Amino acid sequence: MTKIAMKTPLVEMDGDEMTRIIWQMIKDELICPFVDLKTEYYDLGLENREATGDQVTVDSAEATKRLGVAVKCATITPNAARMDEYHLSNMWKSPNGTIRAILDGTVFRAPIVVKGIEPYVRTWKKPITIARHAYGDVYKNTELRIPAPGKVELVYTPADGGEEVRATVQEFDQPGIAQGIHNLDASIASFARASFEYALSTSQDIWFASKDTISKTYDHRFKDIFQEIFDQEYKERFEKAGITYFYTLIDDAVARVIRSEGGFIWACKNYDGDVMSDMLSTAFGSLAMMTSVLVSPHGYFEYEAAHGTVQRHYYKHLAGEETSTNSVATIFAWTGALRKRGELDELPELVAFADRLEQATIATIEAGKMTGDLAAITTLENPTKLNTRDFIMAVAGRLQA
Numbered sequence: 359m360t361k362i363a364m365k366t367p368l369v370e371m372d373g374d375e376m377t378r379i380i381w382q383m384i385k386d387e388l389i390c391p392f393v394d395l396k397t398e399y400y401d402l403g404l405e406n407r408e409a410t411g412d413q414v415t416v417d418s419a420e421a422t423k424r425l426g427v428a429v430k431c432a433t434i435t436p437n438a439a440r441m442d443e444y445h446l447s448n449m450w451k452s453p454n455g456t457i458r459a460i461l462d463g464t465v466f467r468a469p470i471v472v473k474g475i476e477p478y479v480r481t482w483k484k485p486i487t488i489a490r491h492a493y494g495d496v497y498k499n500t501e502l503r504i505p506a507p508g509k510v511e512l513v514y515t516p517a518d519g520g521e522e523v524r525a526t527v528q529e530f531d532q533p534g535i536a537q538g539i540h541n542l543d544a545s546i547a548s549f550a551r552a553s554f555e556y557a558l559s560t561s562q563d564i565w566f567a568s569k570d571t572i573s574k575t576y577d578h579r580f581k582d583i584f585q586e587i588f589d590q591e592y593k594e595r596f597e598k599a600g601i602t603y604f605y606t607l608i609d610d611a612v613a614r615v616i617r618s619e620g621g622f623i624w625a626c627k628n629y630d631g632d633v634m635s636d637m638l639s640t641a642f643g644s645l646a647m648m649t650s651v652l653v654s655p656h657g658y659f660e661y662e663a664a665h666g667t668v669q670r671h672y673y674k675h676l677a678g679e680e681t682s683t684n685s686v687a688t689i690f691a692w693t694g695a696l697r698k699r700g701e702l703d704e705l706p707e708l709v710a711f712a713d714r715l716e717q718a719t720i721a722t723i724e725a726g727k728m729t730g731d732l733a734a735i736t737t738l739e740n741p742t743k744l745n746t747r748d749f750i751m752a753v754a755g756r757l758q759a
Contacts, residue, residue, distance in 0.1 A: 486624060490632065503533075681745060
């Protein structure tokens with residue numbers, strides 16, 4: 359069989375633990391037999407990030423700016439326990455946070471809907487898409503451990519030599535902690551435009567939610583920029599398309615989401631979007647059943663699974679025990695990147711292949727063959743629980759057919 363040719367490579371960002379094992383299986387069994395795969399490879403496994411002083415993460419993001427399309431495996435963001443486990447010299451920041459800060463843009467996450475996997479929220483009939491701002495907030499923060507009584511201030515020093523501005527964060531009378539976060543008007547504006555454009559392209563209503571009643575400067579700035587851009591650039595286009603935009607407080611949005619039937623976009627700040635996308639993916643069936651793509655206003659696209667490295671399954675794998683790890687979101691990360699590469703390079707065969715692989719994956723589940731997380735919640739009768747490799751091989755068999 360003649361393999362589908364590629365013109366431009368993808369940026370391939372390898373990752374950690376069980377998702378790294380799945381990553382190679384997907385390439386070997388589902389992609390390379392059909393596609394003459396071209397990638398520019400970057401190993402973002404924690405050991406290599408340590409060996410390169412995390413320069414490999416920066417290099418992978420710069421490569422994405424150069425080549426336009428990337429596909430990323432899940433990676434470890436180390437904590438104190440990981441410092442000891444991997445003998446790290448530094449508690450390296452989240453690779454996703456570093457990459458998103460370099461690329462800017464908005465992360466769109468949507469559940470993969472499959473017959474037989476019903477949402478836990480009975481009112482939900484259609485997918486809910488999270489539009490997550492991909493810059494700043496706690497993912498690009500500065501933190502301090504306050505060891506003893508003292509004062510913490512925010513200080514702004516104008517670049518033009520103007521008057522310094524100070525604001526007291528807290529007069530500490532005992533040990534504590536402090537954190538400084540920031541954002542940029544330009545990045546918030548890009549987030550707003552990307553969200554509105556996505557709503558128009560999918561003909562869906564869009565909500566934006568924050569906590570401006572409490573955060574009267576930081577969150578309120580998001581609210582104001584969204585409204586200004588909508589009124590000036592998108593209001594007439596939305597009316598013509600028959601869709602709506604509205605702002606509400608984040609707690610009100612949560613209540614509205616639970617009562618809704620779905621079928622809309624929910625735009626969230628960075629941390630809110632991180633948490634709410636995990637909630638939505640689980641409520642729709644499984645954390646491993648959600649797509650994620652970073653869309654940069656500069657024309658860069660980075661595809662990944664919305665979940666983590668599946669640490670518990672990896673330890674079982676290392677012990678020689680059988681695992682049943684859901685690879686669907688990782689498969690869809692590859693198909694998303696291949697489809698976008700095909701669209702940009704005008705390769706309809708590559709776009710069609712991505713479509714077929716997604717169809718084969720969904721059809722395998724709807725035929726009753728699935729991993730353990732789905733077998734435990736499916737409404738299909740007598741599902742067949744497959745281990746990690748056997749599920750991928752079942753998809754490969756359907757794709758061959």
